[in-house]
Amino acid sequence: xxxxxxxxxxxxxxxxxxxxxxxxxxxxxxxxxxxxxxxxxxxxxxxxxxxxxxxxxxxxxxxxxxxxxxxxxxxxxxxxxxxxxxxxxxxxxxxxxxxxxxxxxxxxxxxxxxxxxxxxxxxxxxxxxxxxxxxxxxxxxxxxxxxxxxxxxxxxxxxxxxxxxxxxxxxxxxxxxxxxxxxxxxxxxxxxxxxxxxxxxxxxxxxxxxxxxxxxxxxxxxxxxxxxxxxxxxxxxxxxxxxxxxxxxxxxxxxxxxxxxxxxxxxxxxxxxxxxxxxxxxxxxxxxxxxxxxxxxxxxxxxxxxxxxxxxxxxxxxxxxxxxxxxxxxxxxxxxxxxxxxxxxxxxxxxxxxxxxxxxxxx
Numbered sequence: 001x002x003x004x005x006x007x008x009x010x011x012x013x014x015x016x017x018x019x020x021x022x023x024x025x026x027x028x029x030x031x032x033x034x035x036x037x038x039x040x041x042x043x044x045x046x047x048x049x050x051x052x053x054x055x056x057x058x059x060x061x062x063x064x065x066x067x068x069x070x071x072x073x074x075x076x077x078x079x080x081x082x083x084x085x086x087x088x089x090x091x092x093x094x095x096x097x098x099x100x101x102x103x104x105x106x107x108x109x110x111x112x113x114x115x116x117x118x119x120x121x122x123x124x125x126x127x128x129x130x131x132x133x134x135x136x137x138x139x140x141x142x143x144x145x146x147x148x149x150x151x152x153x154x155x156x157x158x159x160x161x162x163x164x165x166x167x168x169x170x171x172x173x174x175x176x177x178x179x180x181x182x183x184x185x186x187x188x189x190x191x192x193x194x195x196x197x198x199x200x201x202x203x204x205x206x207x208x209x210x211x212x213x214x215x216x217x218x219x220x221x222x223x224x225x226x227x228x229x230x231x232x233x234x235x236x237x238x239x240x241x242x243x244x245x246x247x248x249x250x251x252x253x254x255x256x257x258x259x260x261x262x263x264x265x266x267x268x269x270x271x272x273x274x275x276x277x278x279x280x281x282x283x284x285x286x287x288x289x290x291x292x293x294x295x296x297x298x299x300x301x302x303x304x305x306x307x308x309x310x311x312x313x314x315x316x317x318x319x320x321x322x323x324x325x326x327x328x329x330x331x332x333x334x335x336x337x338x339x340x341x342x343x344x345x346x347x348x349x350x351x352x353x354x355x356x357x358x359x360x361x362x363x
Contacts, residue, residue: 023078024080024081024157029045038070047065056081060075079157082099082161083099085098094111099165101158105151107131107181109165111126112129128162129177131182132185132192135151137149140215140236141247142238142248150183153183162181163203167203177210180213184217186216186217186224196229215252217251219263221264222266225266225270232276233271240286241257275302277299278307283320285319296337300337306334306340309344310345331343
């Protein structure tokens with residue numbers, strides 16, 4: 001009996017969807033429907049789900065609990081796993097992976113372990129930074145990813161595969177996933193929503209441990225909010241005014257800052273979740289006290305949190321990271337204005353795996 005093609009659906013709250021191979025990213029209900037369409041008993045769906053998500057099987061031919069005859073019949077149905085192209089580990093334990101997809105494209109994902117205390121003892125948390133596109137069309141001036149251009153969106157299984165790859169390599173369950181790798185997630189909304197569903201329901205990662213980052217695409221934040229997820233939305237702001245933001249983020253010309261912030265306020269109203277604003281600090285560009293004060297005025301009364309990211313250097317541009325005194329001065333201004341703020345020093349700097357350095361290359 002030949003395998004039956006199915007159609008995917010991304011409703012986070014629905015179990016009534018069909019699916020198309022590759023099978024990775026499919027729910028237990030979807031897999032059960034599929035095995036029944038192949039003339040198999042329903043319990044095979046649970047077995048298939050376990051072998052895909054818990055055992056990490058890469059071929060249906062390797063699922064030993066299935067009969068040899070049926071394995072032969074469905075051997076060509078792809079599960080949807082990538083192959084490891086390159087792996088490098090930074091001194092802080094962060095691991096950068098280059099993964100080769102079935103069409104030969106290369107993407108990057110990063111595994112970031114957090115240790116119990118001072119780098120010693122068991123790993124308390126494992127975060128994966130996943131890509132959502134091959135390349136990125138946003139072309140932010142300070143980011144390596146946009147320098148390589150854009151090729152295509154990633155499919156649901158190609159996003160979920162990244163998390164399983166890191167989980168298998170670390171031999172530890174992933175606790176957090178951030179959609180901050182290659183690409184703009186809200187230009188690939190359908191597959192991102194489908195991947196979020198699978199990460200939550202199939203791999204078992206809580207929605208509040210999932211973060212989706214966006215530069216901001218008109219109407220997409222509002223559309224995303226309609227799914228009423230409990231994930232964290234992180235908006236890459238990087239400037240307190242429209243003129244400066246346009247210099248750093250070319251796409252901002254088509255989406256004024258005031259419109260973006262208005263849509264973020266709608267997101268808070270709809271979901272009840274605060275918005276995180278990412279702000280890369282560039283020495284002498286956007287890190288002055290007056291920039292901090294202007295940012296504070298825009299965010300006053302906003303249910304939000306500002307995440308300051310000291311710039312991570314890339315080869316293509318000569319931006320500099322502010323010194324610690326300048327960073328602290330920026331923090332102090334925000335705090336004085338009652339703006340919730342923290343500083344995130346990126347991990348994996350030595351392996352070019354830090355925020356803004358991802359480029360799907362070995363260097």
